[in-house]
Amino acid sequence: MNNSLRIFTFKGIPVEIHISWLLIFSLLSISLAMGYFPETVEGYSNQVYWAAGIITTLVIFASVLTHEFGHSLVALKEGIPIKKITLFIFGGVAHMEHDPNHPSAELKITAAGPLTSLLIAAAAGAVYYLLLTPGLLASEAVLIVARVNLVMAVFNLVPAFPLDGGRLFRSIVWYFNKNMLTATRIAAGFGSFLSFLIMALGFTMIFFQGNILGIWLIFIGWMIYQAGQSSYSQLVFKDTFAGMKVSELMSTDLQTISPDATLDELADHFLHYKYGAFPVVYGSTTHGLVSLQHVKEIPREKWAETRVSQVLTPLKETMVLKPDNDAAEVMMRMAAQNTGRALVMENGDLVGLLSRTDMMRFMQMHMALGSD
Ligand SMILES: [Zn+2]
Numbered sequence: 001m002n003n004s005l006r007i008f009t010f011k012g013i014p015v016e017i018h019i020s021w022l023l024i025f026s027l028l029s030i031s032l033a034m035g036y037f038p039e040t041v042e043g044y045s046n047q048v049y050w051a052a053g054i055i056t057t058l059v060i061f062a063s064v065l066t067h068e069f070g071h072s073l074v075a076l077k078e079g080i081p082i083k084k085i086t087l088f089i090f091g092g093v094a095h096m097e098h099d100p101n102h103p104s105a106e107l108k109i110t111a112a113g114p115l116t117s118l119l120i121a122a123a124a125g126a127v128y129y130l131l132l133t134p135g136l137l138a139s140e141a142v143l144i145v146a147r148v149n150l151v152m153a154v155f156n157l158v159p160a161f162p163l164d165g166g167r168l169f170r171s172i173v174w175y176f177n178k179n180m181l182t183a184t185r186i187a188a189g190f191g192s193f194l195s196f197l198i199m200a201l202g203f204t205m206i207f208f209q210g211n212i213l214g215i216w217l218i219f220i221g222w223m224i225y226q227a228g229q230s231s232y233s234q235l236v237f238k239d240t241f242a243g244m245k246v247s248e249l250m251s252t253d254l255q256t257i258s259p260d261a262t263l264d265e266l267a268d269h270f271l272h273y274k275y276g277a278f279p280v281v282y283g284s285t286t287h288g289l290v291s292l293q294h295v296k297e298i299p300r301e302k303w304a305e306t307r308v309s310q311v312l313t314p315l316k317e318t319m320v321l322k323p324d325n326d327a328a329e330v331m332m333r334m335a336a337q338n339t340g341r342a343l344v345m346e347n348g349d350l351v352g353l354l355s356r357t358d359m360m361r362f363m364q365m366h367m368a369l370g371s372d
Contacts, residue, residue, distance in 0.1 A: 004086060013072055013082045013094075015065065020089035029057045032144070041137050048137065056141045060148050061087060063120050067152065068092040070116030071109055078105040090223055091152070099235070103175040103183075110167040114153040121149035160198075161191035161228045181239055188232040195225035233335065237328040240366045241359075246330055247323035249359060250344045250352030256281040259309035263295055266308055270295070276357075277341050279350055280312045286350045288312040289341060320345050321354060331359055 004016040033053025037044075044052075064087060072082045072094045083095040100106040124146035132139035159165040166187050174183035199221035205214030241249075257269055257278045269278060270292060277291035287309065294311040295303075319342035321330060334342065334356045344352035 006084075010069070011073065011076070013069075014084045016084055016086050018086055018088035021061075021087045024089045025057055025061065028060065029053045032056055036144070037137060037140065040140050041135060044137055052137050052141055056144055059141075059145050063117065063145065063149050064092045064152070066120060067113045067117050067156075068094040070112040074112040075100075075109045078109060080105075080109070090220065099180070103171040103180075106167060106171040106174070110164050110171065113164050114156050117149045117153035117156070121146045121153065124149065158194065159187075159190065160194040160224050161187035162231050163191070163224060166191045166228070181235060184232050184235050188228040191228040192225050195221040195228065197221075198224065230336075234328075234332055236363070237331045237335075240363045241327035241331060244327040245323065246321050246325045246327055246344055246354055247352070249327055249362060250321075250323070250354040251358065252352045254279060254350065254353060256350075257290065257308055258282050259287045259307065259312065261308045263298055263303035263306045263308070263311070266290065266295060267303065276355070277353070279343055279353060280308055281350060284349065286315055286343065286345065288314045289318045289343060291341070315343075318343055322346060323351060327359070330354070331356075334359075 003019040005019075006014050006016045008015055029050075030053070033050045037049045037052055065085065068085045072085060075082055075094070075096055078100060080100060081097040083097055085092060085094045096109075100109060124142050128134075128139060128142045128146060132142060134140075156163055157165040157168075159169040161167060161170055161184070169190065170180075170183045170187035173186050174180050177183060199218045202214040202217030202219075202221060205211040205217065255269070255273045255275060255278060257266055257280055259280050259282050261269075266278070277289055280287040280290050290308050290312040294313075298306055298311060319334065319337070319339045321342045321344045323344055323346055330342070333339075340356050342354045343350060344354055
């Protein structure tokens with residue numbers, strides 16, 4: 001995630017805060033300091049309520065972080081490096097370098113998170129019931145920490161991939177059918193279904209109960225849906241393009257067009273070569289990319305007087321790749337930005353053209369022939 005600030009590194013894992021986290025941090029501190037604490041325990045000054053609100057919120061986020069470290073430390077034990085842990089509006093996420101190679105590893109790594117939250121909940125609950133006097137501000141703060149951790153464990157166990165519960169579900173399906181891709185498709189499919197249920201629940205809350213908190217559920221449902229879809233396609237891309245570089249997939253049989261050519265000439269070019277787009281090159285300078293779409297946007301009677309340079313997508317707005325870029329990563333980027341074509345350049349020279357359609361065709365072929 002961009003817009004993140006690195007706060008510290010523990011066991012070699014950088015921890016960062018995404019800007020959206022500030023929103024949830026403020027919302028939680030405010031609602032504790034101005035709502036929950038004054039309503040639950042009376043007789044303290046505003047400053048004390050604020051201090052309690054902020055400290056409790058910090059402890060809650062320390063719990064979220066501990067949950068993520070629960071996943072991360074087990075992942076490290078299983079030989080999977082962790083790129084970083086990010087705290088954001090919906091909690092935390094530990095970014096693994098790659099997925100586990102075996103369902104039992106995934107089961108252990110995933111279970112470690114909710115187990116950590118349950119342990120914190122149990123410890124805080126025990127402290128509250130055994131050591132503290134109910135009705136004091138500090139006691140109520142400890143109770144809140146226990147409750148939030150319990151909710152966190154339970155919520156994460158909802159079997160909507162890629163939530164922890166969905167990952168556990170995937171690891172079990174994966175264990176039985178021995179195919180991670182199919183297991184992910186099943187888990188992500190069930191996850192989408194659940195995410196729509198969560199969103200429907202949110203709409204019901206808003207329209208039938210007038211409860212504005214339903215918006216939160218709609219957001220969460222939508223996030224789960226998006227995350228599930230993108231982790232599945234990411235996996236498909238990784239499986240298809242494992243270890244491949246852009247240079248292996250790009251077309252090097254380049255037909256270019258001059259920026260000074262008219263659209264009439266460009267149209268002839270399209271008919272002759274039957275490509276969907278041409279790099280615009282003059283001498284050794286690459287100016288950009290021109291596609292069939294650009295021509296279609298200009299009325300036919302103006303083709304003779306309009307030059308390619310007037311309609312092209314300039315180089316700075318074109319996706320430019322290097323020959324040794326990772327193909328799976330590029331495919332993800334093209335899908336995310338909805339880009340159809342990218343120019344491949346090396347030291348300022350145009351060396352190839354990569355089209356998403358070609359990559360999709362390769363994917364279909366790969367699937368038809370089987371992944372092994
Ligand atoms: Zn988790």
